[in-house]
Amino acid sequence: MVLNYIWIAFFLIAFVFGAFQLCMGDTTIFQKIVDSTFDTSKSAFEISLGLTGVLALWLGIMKIGERAGVVNALARVLSPVFTKLFPDIPKNHPAMGSIFMNIASNMLGLDNAATPTGLKAMQQMQELNTRKDTATNPMIMFLVLNTSGLTIIPTTILAFRASYGAASPTDVFIPILLATTIATLAGIIITSAWQRINIFQPVLLATMTGLVAFVGLVVWSFGQMDKDTLGTVTSIASNLILLGIIIIFILTGLFRKVNVYDAFIEGAKEGFTTAVRIIPYLVAILVAVGVFRASGAMDMLIDGIAWTVKQCGINTDFVGALPTALMKPLSGSGARGLMLETMKTYGPDSFVGRLSCIFQGSTDTTFYILAVYFGSVSIKYTRHAVACGLLADLVGVIAAVFIAYIFF
Numbered sequence: 001m002v003l004n005y006i007w008i009a010f011f012l013i014a015f016v017f018g019a020f021q022l023c024m025g026d027t028t029i030f031q032k033i034v035d036s037t038f039d040t041s042k043s044a045f046e047i048s049l050g051l052t053g054v055l056a057l058w059l060g061i062m063k064i065g066e067r068a069g070v071v072n073a074l075a076r077v078l079s080p081v082f083t084k085l086f087p088d089i090p091k092n093h094p095a096m097g098s099i100f101m102n103i104a105s106n107m108l109g110l111d112n113a114a115t116p117t118g119l120k121a122m123q124q125m126q127e128l129n130t131r132k133d134t135a136t137n138p139m140i141m142f143l144v145l146n147t148s149g150l151t152i153i154p155t156t157i158l159a160f161r162a163s164y165g166a167a168s169p170t171d172v173f174i175p176i177l178l179a180t181t182i183a184t185l186a187g188i189i190i191t192s193a194w195q196r197i198n199i200f201q202p203v204l205l206a207t208m209t210g211l212v213a214f215v216g217l218v219v220w221s222f223g224q225m226d227k228d229t230l231g232t233v234t235s236i237a238s239n240l241i242l243l244g245i246i247i248i249f250i251l252t253g254l255f256r257k258v259n260v261y262d263a264f265i266e267g268a269k270e271g272f273t274t275a276v277r278i279i280p281y282l283v284a285i286l287v288a289v290g291v292f293r294a295s296g297a298m299d300m301l302i303d304g305i306a307w308t309v310k311q312c313g314i315n316t317d318f319v320g321a322l323p324t325a326l327m328k329p330l331s332g333s334g335a336r337g338l339m340l341e342t343m344k345t346y347g348p349d350s351f352v353g354r355l356s357c358i359f360q361g362s363t364d365t366t367f368y369i370l371a372v373y374f375g376s377v378s379i380k381y382t383r384h385a386v387a388c389g390l391l392a393d394l395v396g397v398i399a400a401v402f403i404a405y406i407f408f
Contacts, residue, residue, distance in 0.1 A: 061245070064249045064260055069256060070248065082096045086142070143373060181212065181215045182396065285368065354404060
């Protein structure tokens with residue numbers, strides 16, 4: 001229901017701002033908005049089409065893992081923790097293994113593996129859902145973990161900084177890691193409070209403490225490396241882990257006498273149907289975001305925030321990077337474009353340039369994830385998913401600003 005009103009608001013606000021721009025003399029504004037609807041609907045289809053091959057590959061691999069018992073083994077190992085965080089999922093259910101695979105892929109920046117495993121987890125949770133059109137508590141917790149965007153290795157951002165000539169492309173690595181960890185912990189706490197999950201349970205509290213300790217260890221370890229070594233290590237580690245998962249699944253299937261090829265084909269077929277199923281949801285959300293941006297509403301919102309901050313006597317250095325932060329929940333490609341535009345305008349080593357990179361890495365595309373994941377299982381009523389996801393994003397943005405001031 002919340003997503004319904006937000007979707008309507010995007011179009012109404014775009015129309016109002018377009019009318020205002022017309023009154024100010026911009027006679028092409030409505031043409032720009034209409035053009036945006038065609039461009040973004042085409043982009044939505046292309047994104048879905050681009051996902052088809054990746055979904056077929058990884059859902060095929062996941063099917064091998066299921067047949068071989070790897071996913072169930074992961075579920076049993078993670079059961080003590082995940083049964084506390086996802087109390088409505090039965091102990092040792094295969095969804096636990098898929099959830100872990102998704103979270104691990106996101107942490108390592110393996111986007112190609114994260115989306116298919118996430119969609120698989122949603123399908124498995126949907127099997128437990130008694131109200132097929134309404135999001136369950138585990139689905140919402142899972143979505144918030146995705147939208148808070150915990151990433152240990154922000155490979156893409158570091159590569160863009162290097163391509164734009166940053167003196168030290170990796171200088172945002174630790175700030176991004178800190179901001180995304182804070183956003184993830186905030187997402188868990190907010191959603192747990194909403195769902196009345198006791199986060200002070202010993203196992204859950206120990207896991208969250210362990211996460212913070214692990215992030216601290218990564219920060220310390222990577223802090224000892226120079227930029228060239230760090231780039232090499234992250235690239236090798238990411239690709240080695242990705243290939244390692246495939247090999248382990250295949251070898252385990254071979255050991256368990258599973259017909260690996262047939263299992264892969266069966267899973268790959270699911271990838272195609274899933275890609276087709278999410279097209280309407282992607283078109284809906286991306287077109288709404290496109291008209292909102294084309295109308296000039298985003299620019300006016302930024303200008304309004306800048307004026308308000310200035311009137312309050314607060315330092316306004318961070319305002320130049322806010323377009324990236326505001327666009328990130330709406331569109332990953334849009335936020336990436338704004339990040340690159342910010343680095344080009346202000347310089348990759350400027351405060352604003354660095355902050356835009358931290359914004360890009362500290363949270364994920366909330367509305368895109370909601371559209372894809374919920375759309376894949378035909379969920380219409382998202383309940384508190386949007387509120388929890390956006391609150392986690394807000395915490396991540398605020399944390400990013402403070403961390404940027406501390407570091408830079």
